[in-house]
Amino acid sequence: xxxxxxxxxxxxxxxxxxAPAAQAPAPAQASHAxxxxxxxxxxxxxxxxxxxxxxxxxxLRSALSRPDPxxxxxxxxxxxxATGADGTxxxxxxxxVVALRRARSVDVARAVRATVERHLAARFPERPAPRxxxxxxxxx
Amino acid sequence: MTAHxxxxxxxxxxxxxxxxxxxxLLSRVWDAWEQxxxxxxxxxxxxxxxAVHGLDQxxxxxxxxxxxxxxxxxxxxxxxxxxRVMDVVRLELRPGRPLPLGEPGEDLWITxxxxxxxxxxxxxxxxGVRAGSCRIVGPLGGGPAxxxxxxxxxxxxxxxxxxxAFLPHLADRVRDxxxxxxDRELGMAVAAVDIRITDRxxxxxxxxxxxxx
Numbered sequence: 001x002x003x004x005x006x007x008x009x010x011x012x013x014x015x016x017x018x019a020p021a022a023q024a025p026a027p028a029q030a031s032h033a034x035x036x037x038x039x040x041x042x043x044x045x046x047x048x049x050x051x052x053x054x055x056x057x058x059x060l061r062s063a064l065s066r067p068d069p070x071x072x073x074x075x076x077x078x079x080x081x082a083t084g085a086d087g088t089x090x091x092x093x094x095x096x097v098v099a100l101r102r103a104r105s106v107d108v109a110r111a112v113r114a115t116v117e118r119h120l121a122a123r124f125p126e127r128p129a130p131r132x133x134x135x136x137x138x139x140x
Numbered sequence: 141m142t143a144h145x146x147x148x149x150x151x152x153x154x155x156x157x158x159x160x161x162x163x164x165l166l167s168r169v170w171d172a173w174e175q176x177x178x179x180x181x182x183x184x185x186x187x188x189x190x191a192v193h194g195l196d197q198x199x200x201x202x203x204x205x206x207x208x209x210x211x212x213x214x215x216x217x218x219x220x221x222x223x224r225v226m227d228v229v230r231l232e233l234r235p236g237r238p239l240p241l242g243e244p245g246e247d248l249w250i251t252x253x254x255x256x257x258x259x260x261x262x263x264x265x266x267x268g269v270r271a272g273s274c275r276i277v278g279p280l281g282g283g284p285a286x287x288x289x290x291x292x293x294x295x296x297x298x299x300x301x302x303x304x305a306f307l308p309h310l311a312d313r314v315r316d317x318x319x320x321x322x323d324r325e326l327g328m329a330v331a332a333v334d335i336r337i338t339d340r341x342x343x344x345x346x347x348x349x350x351x352x353x
Contacts (some may be wrong), residue, residue, distance in 0.1 A: 105325025109248040
């Protein structure tokens with residue numbers, strides 16, 4: 001028996017459909033980055049979340065080889081956010097978090113999903129409900 | 141025994157692992173360093189030495205932060221924290237494939253390496269048991285919509301046991317701990333847990349306590 005993939009394709013396997021914040025189109029880059037940042041901060045406040053990916057490995061490498069003075073904020077590529085080509089469809093959100101070991105992973109993931117859904121619903125009440133994917137990439 | 145495939149070990153494109161200029165994978169270099177492997181290349185290669193130095197710096201930084209935050213904490217706490225941070229780094233480099241959490245279709249996931257680590261630790265809470273390879277197969281699929289078993293995985297865990305253990309009883313205890321952890325700590329549906337006893341060893345000093353997860 002081979003290792004079958006999950007029933008629903010994981011976003012990492014179809015990442016071409018989701019543009020990271022840094023690759024957003026130039027005219028909308030600022031607002032898109034701001035939204036990603038806001039979603040990231042909301043996720044980091046969810047009980048049971050330790051921090052967002054990218055985590056320690058990327059921080060270590062960037063600190064040692066590609067110092068970026070002046071940017072004190074944590075990276076937010078643990079959150080990817082995209083919408084339809086016309087900008088009116090539902091948000092498609094991919095969140096990767098490191099969770100606390102003392103919390104039940106699935107409960108943390110559900111809380112993250114609910115937080116993202118609430119955040120986007122409050123900011124974009126006219127949009128359809130977002131599709132939110134949450135992946136726990138570490139436990140500490 | 142059903143024919144199973146091993147979890148993917150090769151880094152996939154979405155992994156954070158990278159090849160150093162000398163051609164070696166960063167994750168392998170760090171693993172070799174932590175295991176104190178006797179590899180002449182690691183001692184002579186400037187790229188590998190720099191990578192190891194970076195990991196060492198991270199460890200020192202974590203220890204320093206811990207000491208700043210809780211100067212009166214026992215030294216063992218700092219060591220545990222450091223180990224956990226290093227675990228996170230390692231798991232980021234080689235996460236494995238995503239496995240489903242919760243109910244089918246919830247679109248919630250946990251990476252294979254993280255889940256396997258938790259399950260191995262659960263097995264080692266049984267006195268004298270040492271966990272080896274942990275393969276997670278599936279999800280099995282094929283069930284009707286809404287059937288939780290359709291999203292369940294199968295776990296195949298290799299363990300070393302004490303030489304004097306009654307194996308059926310011990311295997312049941314390990315299986316129960318693994319199932320319990322998958323459900324209560326992770327929230328991952330499990331269809332089956334296969335325990336494979338790959339060796340029986342005399343415990344040093346006759347100790348019976350399992351490791352702390």
